[in-house]
Amino acid sequence: MAVRMDEGTLKLLRAGDVGDLSDIDSAAIAFGAGSAETLSALQPVIEVMGECSENESMGEMWMELADELPQRIIAAQVEQRRGENFERMVGVLRSWHTAPIYAVLSAKKAELAPGMQEQLLASLTAQEGAQAAEQGAWKGVKLALHADGDLLEQFSVLQQMQIQDALKGMPLYIMTQVRDNSLVVVVCSDPQQAQLPEGTAQSVLAGAGTAFMGAHAKPLAALSLEPNLYAALNNCRMSPTRTMTGLCSGVFKTMAEQDAASRPLYQTAVQAVDNIARQLETLSPAETRPVTLLAWSDDKLHIEMESDAHGMVMQPAATPEVNSPNTILSVRADRCVGGTVHLDWPTLLTSCEQLADGMAATLEPESRFSAQSAMAQYRLFSNEAAQFGQAFSSWSGALDGSFALAIQADG
Amino acid sequence: MPASMVGGSPAQMVPVPRIVLSCGVQNRAGLNEGWNLLLHAAEQSLQKLGQDTSFLNELPVTTTASGEAALYTLALPFNCPDMSPTIAVTDSRLTIGSSAALCDSVVKAPGALPQQPSVSVVFRPKPLSDLLKAEADVMQDEDMAEAAENAAALSLFVREASATVTVTPADRMLLKVEVTPAE
Numbered sequence: 001m002a003v004r005m006d007e008g009t010l011k012l013l014r015a016g017d018v019g020d021l022s023d024i025d026s027a028a029i030a031f032g033a034g035s036a037e038t039l040s041a042l043q044p045v046i047e048v049m050g051e052c053s054e055n056e057s058m059g060e061m062w063m064e065l066a067d068e069l070p071q072r073i074i075a076a077q078v079e080q081r082r083g084e085n086f087e088r089m090v091g092v093l094r095s096w097h098t099a100p101i102y103a104v105l106s107a108k109k110a111e112l113a114p115g116m117q118e119q120l121l122a123s124l125t126a127q128e129g130a131q132a133a134e135q136g137a138w139k140g141v142k143l144a145l146h147a148d149g150d151l152l153e154q155f156s157v158l159q160q161m162q163i164q165d166a167l168k169g170m171p172l173y174i175m176t177q178v179r180d181n182s183l184v185v186v187v188c189s190d191p192q193q194a195q196l197p198e199g200t201a202q203s204v205l206a207g208a209g210t211a212f213m214g215a216h217a218k219p220l221a222a223l224s225l226e227p228n229l230y231a232a233l234n235n236c237r238m239s240p241t242r243t244m245t246g247l248c249s250g251v252f253k254t255m256a257e258q259d260a261a262s263r264p265l266y267q268t269a270v271q272a273v274d275n276i277a278r279q280l281e282t283l284s285p286a287e288t289r290p291v292t293l294l295a296w297s298d299d300k301l302h303i304e305m306e307s308d309a310h311g312m313v314m315q316p317a318a319t320p321e322v323n324s325p326n327t328i329l330s331v332r333a334d335r336c337v338g339g340t341v342h343l344d345w346p347t348l349l350t351s352c353e354q355l356a357d358g359m360a361a362t363l364e365p366e367s368r369f370s371a372q373s374a375m376a377q378y379r380l381f382s383n384e385a386a387q388f389g390q391a392f393s394s395w396s397g398a399l400d401g402s403f404a405l406a407i408q409a410d411g
Numbered sequence: 412m413p414a415s416m417v418g419g420s421p422a423q424m425v426p427v428p429r430i431v432l433s434c435g436v437q438n439r440a441g442l443n444e445g446w447n448l449l450l451h452a453a454e455q456s457l458q459k460l461g462q463d464t465s466f467l468n469e470l471p472v473t474t475t476a477s478g479e480a481a482l483y484t485l486a487l488p489f490n491c492p493d494m495s496p497t498i499a500v501t502d503s504r505l506t507i508g509s510s511a512a513l514c515d516s517v518v519k520a521p522g523a524l525p526q527q528p529s530v531s532v533v534f535r536p537k538p539l540s541d542l543l544k545a546e547a548d549v550m551q552d553e554d555m556a557e558a559a560e561n562a563a564a565l566s567l568f569v570r571e572a573s574a575t576v577t578v579t580p581a582d583r584m585l586l587k588v589e590v591t592p593a594e
Contacts, residue, residue: 395445
């Protein structure tokens with residue numbers, strides 16, 4: 001899997017304080033074999049971190065509300081959960097292995113790349129406990145990892161020492177090498193695994209439909225040297241439905257945490273997204289599948305994605321084309337035999353109601369009252385709304401699934 | 412100049428978009444049955460509101476021929492060719508639209524079988540910004556003017572965006588997105 005960022009993207013990133021990027025023309029990140037597993041192995045640690053802070057705040061809230069006996073029970077439960085979290089986290093850290101993750105920084109001028117390497121190495125070796133490391137043409141450092149901050153405070157002194165020991169035992173190298181006009185940086189547990197491909201066939205991009213790059217693309221940093229290739233995923237396992245809905249849920253959950261006034265709205269939005277995800281999964285199953293993706297530009301921007309169709313069968317239909325320069329939106333679909341969405345109207349309507357309730361709860365008192373009155377009026381007709389939904393399902397069930405839709409600005 | 416206007420005097424005319432949906436039919440009898448269920452649901456809602464439901468069976472509809480199909484157009488109390496809700500049903504297609512003329516052209520349009528089955532979407536921001544701007548000017552609506560400006564800003568960069576999903580016989584799904592920049 002690889003992603004390329006051009007100068008414009010880097011400028012945007014610079015707004016996020018990532019240091020001086022004036023020497024860099026473009027950057028690419030490539031995840032070699034095993035890197036996806038490395039990142040997914042992080043998941044338990046992230047879960048523990050999230051759960052720890054949640055447990056603490058919930059525990060505190062209950063303690064304030066409860067009498068003495070329940071207080072003791074709550075304290076014991078929080079303590080037990082804390083112990084379980086500690087075991088999970090230390091377990092992950094002890095068996096940790098980072099497969100190589102590459103970053104390629106392409107310099108604006110070839111002579112700038114060695115300077116970029118020197119600068120990076122100097123800042124890395126200045127880290128506390130860092131040791132210089134070399135492996136073939138690679139120069140870098142072995143980092144000394146340690147944890148601090150709020151995360152550790154909840155654990156006992158003994159547990160904190162065990163976590164620090166586990167981190168000390170985690171080898172993490174950052175190695176660098178200059179090739180052509182690029183600085184290649186690799187993060188890994190074993191520098192011997194860091195290898196630069198000698199040809200396009202060895203590249204992480206191999207097989208991702210990169211043949212069009214031909215002899216013009218140099219294999220090492222194909223992404224940084226080929227100005228028109230932006231991103232490539234090669235048989236990366238993912239679930240498009242779960243990825244998208246997971247992302248939406250995550251955003252709403254964060255918003256709910258940060259914005260207390262609008263919390264009910266964001267919480268119901270999370271519920272609504274979960275409901276929509278369940279509906280979508282009837283169309284696109286949630287399990288992961290290998291996805292290949294390529295994004296490049298010529299006179300247009302192109303994004304191509306390929307994955308298995310999961311048994312979805314489509315049949316051509318003689319659908320009329322409704323398209324002209326004045327058409328704002330034109331949609332055309334052939335018959336979809338498998339994977340039709342079966343809308344669960346009662347669930348959909350309940351989701352909409354919950355969302356509207358959540359929105360009403362965030363309004364000013366005077367507006368909230370009128371919104372809640374409108375909702376009360378709607379509830380008088382909720383049976384009729386469900387009946388409409390079922391009637392619509394029955395009506396649309398007589399259609400074959402092919403359609404053409406057009407919205408035109410004028411005739 | 413937008414073709415569709417609703418209103419009395421020219422000063423009050425509001426441009427409207429023309430919308431059409433044409434669907435393949437697999438069971439015409441089932442379509443009629445579903446339609447009756449929809450009417451029944453509408454009738455019950457109106458009755459609960461204490462409204463007279465007889466008008467549902469007395470809608471002012473005109474019928475015109477369009478090839479082998481008949482176009483049923485709802486007569487509205489103003490003269491606007493592109494605001495003429497129309498429906499046409501045959502054994503193979505159901506066409507619903509806001510404009511009788513557009514429905515007529517879609518019903519008569521030959522539907523050729525594509526080489527590979529697909530779902531495609533095409534979006535153009537320029538005609539959208541033109542339409543919104545014309546509506547905002549007539550209605551003096553600031554929100555709409557802002558939406559028109561946003562669409563116009565997008566149209567400076569993008570002339571057309573399209574996406575196509577194809578499912579191959581070998582159980583592969585291909586998604587192609589193309590963004591054509593504005594000239």
